[in-house]
Amino acid sequence: MQKNYKKYFPIFVLPTLLAFIIAFVIPFFMGLYLSFCNFKTIGSAKWVGLSNYLYVFRDSAGFLSALWFTVKVAIVGVVSTNVLAFALALLLTKGLKGTNVYRTIFFMPNLIGGIILGYIWQLLLNGILIRVAGVDLTFNSTFGYWGIIILYNWQKIGYLMIIYIAGIQSISGDILEAAKIDGANYVQTLKKIIIPLVMTSITTCTFLALTDCFKMYDQNLALTGGAPANQTAMLAMDIFNTYYNRTGFAGVGQAKAVVFTVLVLVISLIQLRITQSKEVE
């Protein structure tokens, strides 16, 4: 039967494959090559070896400060979204009536695009800040930092909550019943039964939030735009600015993109490792 299928390769596979090659494969290898070059246009690329990469790690005001800012956002953002999402999921799986309405409300921000989210929160946060402190979000990087954290929580809590709800609902009622009969109180049930049994959801959600934080761009652009003085620029924005707002730095921008890719890759590999080791158990 496989032989019969062979001549259908062009119809079934080629359209997707060609689009994939144009959008991803060629740009990927070109980008890899250009990260070792100095260039203004692709035609004028000159091989410069590792100097772009050396620049990336020496320029402490650019990539490294953006990396540090991103890590700070990621740590607080991942923990806060996950804790709050898990807490909401617990409340919404208690079998109370009418909780679907709440689920609907909490999830909705997740459908709104990053640019729009950024402007919605800019209005709200600037309104508060101007009242309380007489300045706006761009005044210092601490305001911008917490602005991004608050926005991120608003956007992601509902999404992670949905995954946690699915995880909690898949726990068999018999186990919970047995725990109750054995006299376990709620905290014990939570610690000894619910959390261990939703560990897969916790891993999934932690890494979803983590990679999401690392790739964040739209929200960052709309809310703070990096202000003041790029102090609130996350990695993706720093790469974009190096490319498009600094002439002669395209090679450095591409090198930053490669380092960024490696970082995201490492995070994904760690996740894969953890997920696989869980599956064996």
Next chain:
Amino acid sequence: MQEKRKAANILIYVILTILSVIFIIPIALVIMNSLKNKLYISTSPFALPNSESFRGLKNYIEGLTKIHFMDSIGYSLFITVVSVIMIIVFCSMTAWYITRVKNKLTSFIYFMFIASMVVPFQMVMYTMTKVANMTHLDNFVGINVLYLGFGSSMAVFMFTGFVKGIPIELEEAGLIDGCNPLTMFVKVVFPVLKPISITIAILNAMWIWNDFLLPYLIIGTKYRTIPVAIQYLRSGYGSIDYGHLMATIVIALIPIVIFYFMCQKYIIEGIVAGAVKG
């Protein structure tokens, strides 16, 4: 015991309701300010519209015409619908083929799709823009090809997982009935793929509708999708008119809210499936 339980439940409702209000406030604030004069938005965003600051739907009318927002809605709709259809049709075919025909080439293609899923957009951002210019895909029709390319890895991956579970006898029966593989796929396999197709369509529609960087870089100067138009409103003119910004945000939110309430069940199922598999 019963009393205590009741009290606890009431407490939960109170907490949930307060949180819901906090979740709704930002959107309500934007809607409220979209009816106000721009001068009153930045200085007192929390004040209700009064006779002085209220300007009805003027922000909407001006915002729509000033940045040709109707065109933007059109572009966003067109690109989202066409891209999603292309992703569903072509990726389901590809996934089925590389699952059924196992050889070195198809295994390699599958591996490439999987590997590309972890690569962030910034890695190919600049070079992809150049390739799009060279191949003349930098218009609102061509960009669909790019979305097919970027969406293919995830879609093929999810379709492949589903195709593996389809009994092959079903397909053989179709072939014995005299169909060629293509008509067999259309008549037998594709209908079976319906649930996963809905999931993939929703995930991709949400991504493409809200996507900013790709349309901004590829077609942003000529054809502005909704996110690009809103960002342009902010940065493209000397001083920003918050009234117009608020009104366009509200207009942009309407289709999302309608979509959400129409297919909430599928969206939530899709999110769970996508998160667990992706």
